[in-house]
Amino acid sequence: MDETREGTAAQPAQEETGGPISVTGSSPEIVADDTTDDLKIVMGDFDGPLDLLLHLIRQEQVNIYDIPVARIADEYLRYLQVMQELDIAVAGDFLVMAATLIELKTRMLLPRDPFAAPEEEEDPRKDLVDQLLEYQKYKAAAQMLWSRATVERAVFKRAEIETDKTNPEVSVGLFDLLKVFQEILARHKEEVLLEIEREEISMAEMIERLRNMVMSAGELNLRVFFERAQSRRELVVAFLSVLELVRTTEIRLMQKETFGDIVAKVAS
Amino acid sequence: MSEESTDIKIEQPLDQAALNEEAAKELEAMVAAETTDAEAQDSSDAGTIYQVQSSAERAGIIEALIFVSEEPISAKTIAELLREERSVIDEALAELSKEFNGRNGGLQLREVAGGWQFATRPEYHEHVRAFLRSRPSAKLSIASLETLAVIAYKQPVTVPEILEIRGVQSPSSIKTLLDKKLIVAKGRKDTVGRPMMYGTSKEFLMQFGLKDLSELPSMEDFQDLAGGG
Helix, strand or coil: HHHHHHHHHHHHHHHCCCCCCCCCCCCCCCCCCCCCCCCHHHHCCCCCCCHHHHHHHHHHCCCCCCCCHHHHHHHHHHHHHHHHCCCCCCCCHHHHHHHHHHHHHHHHHCCCCCCCCCCCCCCCCCCHHHHHHHHHHHHHHHHHHHHHHHHHHHCCEEECCCCCCHHHHHHHHHHHHHHHHHHHEEEEEEHHHHCCCCCCCCHHHHHHHHHHHHHCCCEEEEHHHHCCCHHHHHHHHHHHHHHHHCCCEEEEEEECCCHHHHHEECCC | CCHHHHHHHHHHHHHHHHHHHHHHCCCCCCHHHHHHHHHHHHHCCCCCCCCCCCHHHHHHHHHHHHCCCCCCCCHHHHHHEEEEHHHHHHHHHHHHHHHHHHHCCCCEEEEEEEEEEEEECHHHHHHHHHHCCCCCCCCCCCHHHHHHHHHHHCCCCCCHHHHHHCCCCCHHHHHHHHHHCCCCEECCCCCCCCCEEEECCHHHHHHCCCCCHHHHHHHHHHHHHHHHC
């Protein structure tokens, strides 16, 4: 953990000494080559109009609190033009910023209201500067997250230990399931003589019945489910439907105590 | 499922059931023997949690629990399990982590996402990775990281609010972050359009090695940085 903290603490310090605010390449993944004029290299790296604007401000080495709007706006439009020439689809957000810049440029050209009190007169660039400063903070925060994630990726945790929770199927063996089935089957052998009417139920219907019973209550004692079966055949279908739903992992079987009742639960 | 295939499926296991019945009888004796064993074990299992005798034993138990716990285990959980005061456990944890991390070994005992966890030291990642034959997981894009930063610091925050700060739409970033379970929906904001609000998840704390959100550097730190230019 100490390494992590040192890592994040060191980064801003570096930036402070490294001259003006770091804007592009806020993530070290991007190595923006500022020395070359080749626009294509940096083109795709702009993450939005604010990102591009910050880059231009840095590139032109101007004060963020006193942006020469005309120069920056021209530069910005030039970038957009290159983007279009390169056939990069210019996102709408970039165009909105272009409009904002043009509007600002126009307003900066207009003479100031000579009758307005100096305090009342707000710099038309204020909103944009605030937005840029705010964005810049989050860009720095994103960089901090990046370095944290990089350290974290080098940290490994213990692999999963197999428990009954991670492997619930183990807790009820096929034998346990069979045992319940046999018990009920034995009981049915005696009752089968009384059966007069046979109601045929299909596998699909039985699966549906089981599903409904498990879903409605969240869990279902298999004894209850098997005892609902009216005939030997139905019982077999019921048993198969349990196997089927376990196979498709829709339900899982649990046994709270050895030789206790087997409970079907909705698999989470 | 067609009717035909249903019938086949039923007929087959009928014989199987008869066979299994035979097998069941054969195995019954074995089961009977097993039952007594299992029951004896059951009774011993209940109530094995006895009062901790010494602080060394307490530290040992805590260490073992942290090791087996899949997710970072909280001091509260440990306290409940050991039936001890939270303050006692906190103290023991502090002592244990000091002792353990003082070793400067290949493992670290660290506090993350509101719990305690053993993990390898990042310095040794190359060898660990070579052994596990794992490659570093996919990195988040800058757009996603920025979106995540906004969500982490402004949560709960809506998509329009994120747009306002980043100046660009971020639907795909939000989807990526949701897919990676780094953020979660936190309900809808009571405003026009009732937009969904997002916040960071426990997974976020784990993936970024954070104890809790308060461990994030404050926004003012970034402000100084921005203003210093």
